[in-house]
Amino acid sequence: METSRGTFTETERRLWTETALTVLLCLEAVGCAVMPPQNVSVNDLQLTWAPGSRDGGVLYTVEYRRFDNNTWQQVPACVDTPDTSCDFSSAAANATQGCIGLRVRSQERGVSSAAVPACSVYGSRCSPEVSLTAAPGIMTVRLSRNHHLGREYADNAQHRIYFGKEGEELNEDEDTPSSKTFSGLEVGQIYCAKVEFFLYGKPIGVPSCVRCELIPAQSTTEKTVKITSLVVGGIVLFIVPIIFYLLIFQRRKIKKLLKPYEIVILCPDGPTLNGLHDLLLFPSEEPCDVVSSVVPAASSALS
Structure with missing residues (x-):
């Protein structure tokens, strides 16, 4: 059915709607086609990651954020780089205690992936050192009070723990200066934790990487x-x-075995035990004649 000029028929309206949805889906698919980097981790002043895709031509950009600034900025030495590592010492040089937050994103054909925040595996002056201890129904997140920020800022530097079941979003817990134990946990369930330094109520540095442990049925x-x-x-x-x-x-056999042995002297007229002892230790000297020559008995008879 024809309509007046400047209006759309029902068929045309449906076609435009389908076209718009198709364009949106294509744009979303293109954005999702750029895989973000994997295993983004910090070791001292070196940031490393693994490619999210095996396709060539993927570039990476590293961004940082200082403690007193919520704006993310690019690390000048690591913009649109094909490398999978970055030395961010220049960005950390003027930051508070040298601590900055870090993240990496991929770019391909002008499209960027989501930014992946970095984490610390081993802990550092700007990242908590974390270990987990699991027992039936409980798990302890072990933290150290003796860290750089704690020595510098005392109780103004705290640990913020994110805790929850594996595969679920970790819940933010209250700040704590040291280790904390979580109770009432399900036996046979895996629980995970991530810890971040907070200074004066603001995040600082790079959080720890997520660690997980199984709650055992018996310790x-x-x-x-x-x-x-x-x-x-x-x-x-x-x-x-x-x-x-x-x-x-x-x-009786035991008594017989334990009974001391007796020394029996078969010669009653012989020396006593004491005399025998002295004779063995101090033998008496007997006079002896010196033999100057030996003459056979036959020769002496003839003479």
Whole structure:
């Protein structure tokens, strides 16, 4: 059906709508085609990452943020670089305590990926050193009070813990100066934690990488104690009856074996024990004649 000039038919309106949706979906698909970098981590003043795609022609840009500034800026030495590492010492030189936040994004054919924040595996002066200890129903996030920011700013430097189940978004927990234990956890479930330094209530530096641990049904310590108890109990049950048997039924043989030996002198007219002792240690000297020559008995008879 024809319409007046300047208006659209129902078919034309539907076509334009479908075209617009197709364009939006294509734009979204193009944006998603640029895979972000993987495993972005910090080690001292070196930032490294792995390519998100095997396709060539992907460039990377590193961005940083200072403690007193929420604006992300590019690291001059690491803009549109094909490398998978970046020395960010120049960006950290003028930052508070040399601590900055870092992230990396990929670019391909003029399209950028989402920025991936960096994390620290081993901990540093700007990143917490974290370890997890799991036991039945509980997990302890172990942190150290003796860190650079703590020594410099005392209680104004805190740890912020993000905690939750594996595969779920980690929940932000209250700030703490040191280790913290989470209780009431499900046995057999994996829980994860990430920790970040906060200074005067603001994030500073690079957070720790996410660490995860399984909540065991029984702790290793309890298992060790039980196994040790069983072994000791078995030894006692085996040895005690043997000792009881020997003491009750083999008492005479044991006494005989433990009885000291007696030295019997077969020659009653011989020296006593003391004399024998002296004779062995201090033998008496006997007079001897010096033989100057030996003459056979036959020769002496003839003469």
